[in-house]
Amino acid sequence: MDGGVTKRSPVTSSQVADHAGVSQSAVSRAFTPGASISPKTRARVLASAKALGYRPNAIARTLITNRSRIIAVVMAYLENLFYPDVLEELGRRLAAENYHVLLFTGFKDRDSDPVFDQIMQYRVDGIILASTSLSSELSEECMVAGIPVVLFNRTTERDETSSVTTQNREGGKLLGQFLLAGGHRSYGYIAGLENSSTNRDRLTGFREALSAAGIVDLEIRTGNFSRVDAEAAAREMLSLPNRPEAIFVANDHMAVAVMDVARYEYGLSISRDLSIVGFDNVGPARWPSYGITTVTQPIRQMVEATVDILMDQIASGEIEAIHKAIPGELIVRESARLPATGIIETNGYRVYRP
Amino acid sequence: MDGGVTKRSPVTSSQVADHAGVSQSAVSRAFTPGASISPKTRARVLASAKALGYRPNAIARTLITNRSRIIAVVMAYLENLFYPDVLEELGRRLAAENYHVLLFTGFKDRDSDPVFDQIMQYRVDGIILASTSLSSELSEECMVAGIPVVLFNRTTERDETSSVTTQNREGGKLLGQFLLAGGHRSYGYIAGLENSSTNRDRLTGFREALSAAGIVDLEIRTGNFSRVDAEAAAREMLSLPNRPEAIFVANDHMAVAVMDVARYEYGLSISRDLSIVGFDNVGPARWPSYGITTVTQPIRQMVEATVDILMDQIASGEIEAIHKAIPGELIVRESARLPATGIIETNGYRVYRP
DNA sequence: TACACTTTTGCATACGTATGCAAATGTTCC
DNA sequence: GGAACATTTGCATACGTATGCAAAAGTGTA
Numbered sequence: 001m002d003g004g005v006t007k008r009s010p011v012t013s014s015q016v017a018d019h020a021g022v023s024q025s026a027v028s029r030a031f032t033p034g035a036s037i038s039p040k041t042r043a044r045v046l047a048s049a050k051a052l053g054y055r056p057n058a059i060a061r062t063l064i065t066n067r068s069r070i071i072a073v074v075m076a077y078l079e080n081l082f083y084p085d086v087l088e089e090l091g092r093r094l095a096a097e098n099y100h101v102l103l104f105t106g107f108k109d110r111d112s113d114p115v116f117d118q119i120m121q122y123r124v125d126g127i128i129l130a131s132t133s134l135s136s137e138l139s140e141e142c143m144v145a146g147i148p149v150v151l152f153n154r155t156t157e158r159d160e161t162s163s164v165t166t167q168n169r170e171g172g173k174l175l176g177q178f179l180l181a182g183g184h185r186s187y188g189y190i191a192g193l194e195n196s197s198t199n200r201d202r203l204t205g206f207r208e209a210l211s212a213a214g215i216v217d218l219e220i221r222t223g224n225f226s227r228v229d230a231e232a233a234a235r236e237m238l239s240l241p242n243r244p245e246a247i248f249v250a251n252d253h254m255a256v257a258v259m260d261v262a263r264y265e266y267g268l269s270i271s272r273d274l275s276i277v278g279f280d281n282v283g284p285a286r287w288p289s290y291g292i293t294t295v296t297q298p299i300r301q302m303v304e305a306t307v308d309i310l311m312d313q314i315a316s317g318e319i320e321a322i323h324k325a326i327p328g329e330l331i332v333r334e335s336a337r338l339p340a341t342g343i344i345e346t347n348g349y350r351v352y353r354p
Numbered sequence: 355m356d357g358g359v360t361k362r363s364p365v366t367s368s369q370v371a372d373h374a375g376v377s378q379s380a381v382s383r384a385f386t387p388g389a390s391i392s393p394k395t396r397a398r399v400l401a402s403a404k405a406l407g408y409r410p411n412a413i414a415r416t417l418i419t420n421r422s423r424i425i426a427v428v429m430a431y432l433e434n435l436f437y438p439d440v441l442e443e444l445g446r447r448l449a450a451e452n453y454h455v456l457l458f459t460g461f462k463d464r465d466s467d468p469v470f471d472q473i474m475q476y477r478v479d480g481i482i483l484a485s486t487s488l489s490s491e492l493s494e495e496c497m498v499a500g501i502p503v504v505l506f507n508r509t510t511e512r513d514e515t516s517s518v519t520t521q522n523r524e525g526g527k528l529l530g531q532f533l534l535a536g537g538h539r540s541y542g543y544i545a546g547l548e549n550s551s552t553n554r555d556r557l558t559g560f561r562e563a564l565s566a567a568g569i570v571d572l573e574i575r576t577g578n579f580s581r582v583d584a585e586a587a588a589r590e591m592l593s594l595p596n597r598p599e600a601i602f603v604a605n606d607h608m609a610v611a612v613m614d615v616a617r618y619e620y621g622l623s624i625s626r627d628l629s630i631v632g633f634d635n636v637g638p639a640r641w642p643s644y645g646i647t648t649v650t651q652p653i654r655q656m657v658e659a660t661v662d663i664l665m666d667q668i669a670s671g672e673i674e675a676i677h678k679a680i681p682g683e684l685i686v687r688e689s690a691r692l693p694a695t696g697i698i699e700t701n702g703y704r705v706y707r708p
Numbered sequence: 709t710a711c712a713c714t715t716t717t718g719c720a721t722a723c724g725t726a727t728g729c730a731a732a733t734g735t736t737c738c
Numbered sequence: 739g740g741a742a743c744a745t746t747t748g749c750a751t752a753c754g755t756a757t758g759c760a761a762a763a764g765t766g767t768a
Contacts, residue, residue, distance in 0.1 A: 008498050009420075010477070012724055023748045028726055035726095038734095038746060053495070058475040059422065060724035062413045063753045066363075070456075078442050079637075084432035091459040100472065102424075103457040105445045118454065121412040123364070141407070144362050227637075256641070264642040283433075283581075287610070288618040289643045366754055377718045382756055389756095392716060392764095414754035417723045 011054040020048035031056050062123060070100050071310065072124040074115060076131040077108040080225065080253035082282045082297065083130060086152065089303040090128065097311060099125070107132040108193075108225075120145075126310040128152055131196070131225075136160065148313035150306050153297070155197040155323065162313075162321050164306045166328045168201035168279075169208070171295035172248070174330045175277045176209025177354050178293070179246045181339030184275060188219040188244035190233045190254060196225075199250050202279060206248050219244050223254045230254035234261040238268070245275060246336065252278035252285040255292050259335065275336035281328075291333035301326050365408040374402035385410050416477060424454050425664065426478040428469060430485040431462040434579065434607035436636045436651065440484060440506065443657040451665060453479070461486040462547075462579075474499075480664040482506055485550070485579075490514065502667035504660050507651070509551040509677065516667075516675050518660045520682045522555035522633075523562070525649035526602070528684045529631045530563025532647070532706050533600045535693030538629060542573040542598030544587045544608060550579075553604050556633060560602050573598050577608045584608035588615040592622070599629060600690065606632035606639040609646050613689065629690035635682075645687035655680050 013027040020027070022041055029035035030045035037045075048054075062068040071094055075083050091101055102122060104115045112132045119127060120141075127142065130152040134142070139161045142149045151163040179187065187210060192199035203220075210218060221237050223230030230249070234257065237243060249255035255278030262268040262276070270276060278285060278294040285292035305324045313319050332343050332350040342354045367381040374381070376395055383389035384399035391399075402408075416422040425448055429437050445455055456476060458469045466486045473481060481496065484506040488496070493515045496503045505517040533541065541564060546553035557574075564572060575591050577584030584603070588611065591597060603609035609632030616622040616630070624630060632639060632648040639646035659678045667673050686697050686704040696708045 008500075010474075010499065010724095014724080024725080025727080025748060026746090028724095029747090032726080036746060041746080055471060055474050057417075057477060057724050059413055059416045059477050060753090061726075063411075063417060063724080063755090064726045066753085068413065073457075078438035081435060081438070084435070084438040084441075087457075088432050088459050091457065095458075095460075100476070101457045103427075103441075103445065103455045104449075105442050106449075117409060120364075120409050122454070123411060123413050145364065146362075260642045284638065288614045364754095368754080378755080379718060379757080380716090382754095383717090386756080390716060395716080411754055414723090415756075417725090417754080418756045420723085 072119040169205035172202035172205025182337040184246035188247040190249040191222040192225040192250035230257040234258040252280040295328040426473040523559035526556035526559025536691040538600035542601040544603040545576040546579040546604035584611040588612040606634040649682040
């Protein structure tokens with residue numbers, strides 16, 4: 001009985017209308033930019049709204065406008081700091097467009113079909129899939145429903161779904177050229193998820209560079225983009241009788257793990273005994289304990305491209321697959337032996353441009 | 355004209371009803387567990403629903419039931435891996451309860467009032483604020499509206515809003531005792547955001563331990579829970595004529611930065627020249643390059659407690675402030691000099707229990 | 709078969725908002 | 739002042755679902 005606050009239900013537009021002595025339509029119009037309403041009544045309505053603590057019901061509005069202003073974001077996993085960074089940037093940019101993020105996580109190593117029902121039930125205006133994908137039936141369903149989908153940091157074989165990535169093949173190639181120029185003689189690759197386009201493309205580019213120099217031997221182990229798997233892969237590779245002089249680890253998150261194993265379990269000096277390069281330019285790669293030579297994924301530009309695609313397609317209603325691959329840059333740090341030429345100092349960073 | 359897929363609007367319950375030869379109510383009941391409907395008609399409805407690709411419209415349902423099954427999660431920032439970890443666990447647990455996460459980020463160092471309107475417009479069923487808070491007026495408004503709010507990893511002076519934290523004061527005290535037992539003679543503290551309860555409580559506990567041993571001198575600098583600020587704070591502190599022998603850094607995220615500065619800018623050997631302890635037991639603290647002695651924040655339990663509070667209050671409609679502080683454990687690693695006694699080996703970890 | 713009772717069904721309405729349309733009001737110009 | 743026009747307003751309806759209520763159908767008993 002004491003302190004029992006009686007739960008008050010939210011104020012509705014009709015209540016505001018009564019208070020302001022106008023119709024409910026007027027209240028609606030007062031909150032719709034560009035609607036047909038005189039400045040005077042708008043002012044009166046807004047005053048009443050403020051007095052009553054009225055907030056338009058976005059849910060009810062969705063029902064009538066068919067626009068929820070919600071974007072579903074599915075992130076495979078957040079263990080790799082790259083994704084939290086992406087998520088923050090996405091949140092920022094979508095908020096700027098007055099859209100909101102409905103977040104789903106936990107779909108590493110499989111497609112996002114299990115949450116698809118949930119997503120569709122909320123009538124989202126668009127879907128972003130980071131490092132995960134949809135079965136082709138569900139992608140098709142989105143097209144038919146007019147819901148734009150963008151794959152972030154992944155593509156599918158069938159090019160039917162839009163995607164935004166870094167130029168992974170070019171990046172892998174660049175890293176290969178960098179290591180070759182450093183004069184290494186044997187190479188290893190610690191792979192991410194084997195069936196991911198990101199992993200495949202990086203490897204393809206790496207191989208291209210190597211075979212252009214006549215090198216076909218490549219020691220490969222798989223780290224599945226996870227720390228523990230990468231550690232295990234590193235142990236296998238470093239235990240080889242003739243271990244590679246240089247290892248390309250498919251992303252920085254795993255590269256950190258590989259460096260830890262190399263140093264603390266095998267007593268190797270990074271760069272002197274073993275060169276390591278990564279991909280992403282994620283936080284720890286920049287920390288002096290690691291200083292990983294890596295190819296950047298330009299998060300800002302990638303997110304911008306992603307949001308642009310969504311906004312365009314939401315506005316036009318025309319869903320068509322757009323593929324954007326943004327160039328990355330090879331940032332030179334201390335984790336790999338340096339080539340004699342090609343390193344350029346540019347606003348605080350050293351980059352490699354052969 | 356070619357390939358121009360005509361956008362098809364979603365199937366409604368009425369369409370399913372027509373197809374199945376029943377009323378719209380029947381369709382609704384078929385999708386409502388425990389509703390009054392015969393198995394036979396339910397089966398027929400579900401068959402039609404499947405045939406037409408029907409998915410209940412969660413938005414329309416929200417309008418009538420007053421339950422959106424959406425929880426707003428506001429995260430101050432994601433730079434510190436602790437939060438992505440929390441976010442993943444929250445996602446998992448809320449999904450298990452069939453709730454969904456509407457995510458807002460970017461409210462470090464200020465309250466979440468700016469997004470409050472957005473949150474309320476979506477008629478969320480509950481709010482989780484991680485390392486951020488609300489002004490007392492808005493908290494009050496939530497109470498009145500019957501929307502449960504839980505502060506995660508933070509409390510307010512006014513105890514009017516529920517909270518879930520680690521026992522920060524006890525944790526700080528424990529770290530103090532650990533460092534004292536290690537025989538250090540001068541101490542420093544690198545603070546997080548100065549007005550945050552987390553920071554204050556950890557410091558309070560630390561001071562308690564120190565003054566119990568007759569030590570009142572404590573060198574303090576502020577790192578605001580950010581990497582760059584922590585680096586600057588570390589530089590200041592390590593440049594002191596008589597720098598502290600032991601530093602408690604308010605969280606692991608900053609401790610990593612401090613260790614990097616100490617090693618790579620001041621050439622110090624961690625533990626031998628300088629002891630460092632942190633808080634959180636976040637990913638990098640476990641990496642061998644850092645091996646930070648730290649107090650755990652038990653994410654699982656904290657998230658469980660958070661979700662429990664929300665679910666209870668949503669179900670009962672009774673909003674009352676509940677405060678849960680979960681004990682953490684001091685995990686002993688290599689970043690600080692070891693005391694002679696009190697270290698216990700327990701399932702793979704070394705913990706400190708004085 | 710008739711009755712009482714239980715289960716199932718459909719009807720009608722409500723949720724809170726946006727919007728086409730026609731009526732009402734305001735403005736301009738002769 | 740009045741016609742011609744532009745702006746503003748309210749009415750009515752629609753969005754897709756859940757649910758109280760009464761009617762209908764089913765079940766069991768005598």
